[in-house]
Amino acid sequence: MSMNIIKGFPKDFLWGGAVAANQCEGAWKEGGKGWCVADINRFQADIPLNKRYNEELTTKDINEAMKDLEGIYPKRWGIDFYHTFKEDLKLLKGLGINTFRTSINWARIFPSGDEAEPNEEGLKFYDELINEIIANGMEPLITISHYEMPLNLTLKYSGWYSREVIDFFVRYCQVLFNRYKGKVRYWIIVNQINLIIHESFNHLGIAEDKVDNLLEAKYQGVHNEMVACAKATQYAREVDKDVHIGMMFCDDISYPATCKPEDVLANYKRNQMEFLYGDVLLRGKYPGYAFRFFDDHNIHIEFGEQDEEVLKNTADFMAVSYYYTRICDAESAKKKKTTYDNPYIKSSDWGWGIDPIGLRTKLNMYWDRYQLPIIIAENGIGAFDKVEENGSIHDDYRIDYLKAHIKQIKEAVLDGVDVIGYYPWGPIDIISCSSSEMSKRYGFIYVDLDNYGKGSGKRTLKDSYYWYKKMVESNGIEL
Template sequence: MVVKGFPENFLWGGAVAANQCEGSFGLDGKGLSLADVHLYNKDIDIKKVTLDSDMTLEQVKANMLDEEGFYPKRHGINFYHTYKEDLKLLQEMGFKTFRTSIDWSRIFPNGDDTEPNEAGLKFYDNLIDECLKLGMEPIITMLHYETPLAITLKYGGWHNRKVVDLFSTYGEVLLNRYKGKVKYWITINQINLVHFESFNSTGICIDQVENMEEAKFQAIHNQFVASAKIVKKAREISPDSQIGTMVADSTAYPFSCKPDDVVLAMKRNRLQYYYTDVQLRGSYPKYMRRYFEENGINIKEQPGDAELLANNTMDFLALSYYYSQTVSADRNSMDPTDRIKNPNLEANPWGWAIDPKGFYNTLSQYYDRYGVPLVIAENGFGMYDKIEENGKINDDYRIAYLSAHIAQMKEAIKDGVEVIAYCAWGPIDIVSCSSAEMEKRYGFIYVDLDNWGRGTGKRIKKASFDWYKKVIESNGEVL
């Protein structure tokens, strides 16, 4: 049968993260998370912000006590109190799904508490119930850069094997609590961004370990194991649930057709596939074993790890896609953050290349490799939006970006790629993950707050609001 468009049951919606929207810092027993020590720096180079994600233990402790600096993720957009009104706006657009995360530090404030925080669980009870009431399938991420800060201070972050059991215990609590309510779970957000968002991903301070590169890969191994334990537990607790892994696509193009450029791009892409090879195929690929050996990286694996990974592979693959990247053998290395500008593509102010056909390429490559359902967990266009004199916000650039990407997603689906959900990133403006800016906006709904948290907090529909509503009404036929 020839596929002509999006399936009838396609899940149109959007995605946020708890740490970027909820606010209510310290309320109802919430502990400190990694996100709560992210200080806003107005002088940061926004094109290099992901390269400045490392933190020292001294910085962390200073930021914990700092009463002068501004920490936007402690405040978000007050979603903790406005979620009903905000979800109602999303329902007005016709959302079929809503992806968010549960903040680990709301449930286990210190990560290793003996009992979960009931007040935190109650908030997510209400949030998930509200989603279901409004006809939105919840897609829930268990960890979206919200590791309790106490795990950094007490255990040194995710490279400590003890964190595996702490996280799997937390995951088991969620699976039991939301059995029958949440079908789609993502264990860890963008697990492959460990080199872009080092501290956010691992909770490791650079002065807590001797070999940070090795510690990063050890942390990822521990996250693989913890995720596999959650898959195993989910199949016992709620066999109907679907558990997925998530990566941020960083597909690299060769800068030229020179064989050295082509081979470097292939190796860089394979370094990205390593994360999904382990979690979807169930074992470490040989090319990665070679990479570890040649780079002096020693991963400590415990007896039973290999069997656990092999027997508890993920049900689906969630992807975030924003841009493609380009590499040259003459100018770039195997470092995932090392790339050059693609002369054939325009970019946004943050240097992210706008590449809709790259989206088609990515979806095709992943589906050809794994053959599992795909969830588009994030796709969006950050930009500085302006309120016109008439009070309108004309974000035609966002409409153009999303329209072109959805069109390419449709092409992949027509090829037979099984995409089950599309979650536009930040459907309501939230604090930026990497730069902590509020004014880097993605939403269909404007939130009247600036980078310092000043403003009314009023919600204003942008031009893209009505556009996305028509996209959903037409099931992707009207773009």
């Protein structure tokens, strides 16, 4: 038997960078765009760094935020990518990357979410953006839903909890697949679909006062969302035989805190419910452990008559965002906060445990389970960057972080894992997703804006820019 062992990254490996529309575009009232969930994410400076997360909201909270002219909502202005994308993409091209991931803001295409026809002005903006990505030699990887649900779908309906939203979303997907056939080959339908605890309002758009049982509503909502994903996948293949559809995890697979059998079992059961979304969207049906979980927690999920059949339209690849790892024991598993910090690893300023070896471990776990190509759609470290008097930015900490993680990806490839792409998060500084602040920076390119939108907006290349450029040129050999 011959052994075909890959010694490094494949020649056609996708080296890129990733952003989201709601974190970079700004122009929140331009081009016919409607209100989206990200437009009401407020920056709160008085909250500790590791506690800055978007919270559950009520309809009262939403309406107050929509009327608020005094609060700080940084995603409303972003980095003005809506107007600067041509210049920014030229800088990104200078990295030598061959792909770029961004999202389409749902509320630019269907401002209220339930219109019969799309907003042509919004589509024309993405026509230009996608054409510019391609013109700069980059393969577009487009996310269809990345925390940009039209707020009307929360207020008039109940977000993804309302089954009507399935058809609204599928219509939106159909418009995109028809419009960008032949231009966009790689799609992620929903960003980090397993996030129903953190970022759950941003993800599902369910106001807690509109449902009786919020946990049940979240699982019903994500069920409806997965049905919509499967319907969209089926349609995409009818339109374009060369399309590649991905489902995406935010990696939250935890380690058992000890080898105590109770801790191992509790952690395993917790991790099963993280795998759930991949088991449905990549394997095509609900697993038995999910029904046990629903029964144990008195959760009732309503299936449509054709849902089981529809869910057989599975995705082609899995995408994953990887930032940190945490641990779980039997006691923590009983609580709402089921995981906690690993004492054996260091953390970022925002409390995210830095674990490069964990990335290799997780890639092997996902590969063993699904045997499908894997794209690392996000990876990076949020940090405070200092601009020196001469304008330079020495971010060795970012280089060290990325270098260590890429090294472990290479090891995973040697293990036989079919990793086909790597997209560092925020190759240009953007507004933080979880904390809505600018000071939590990820980029190779510095953007002169602060948490309050003040600054020149000037773009400056950091030391990491030149390191990543050299690494990409060597196809991952020179770390």
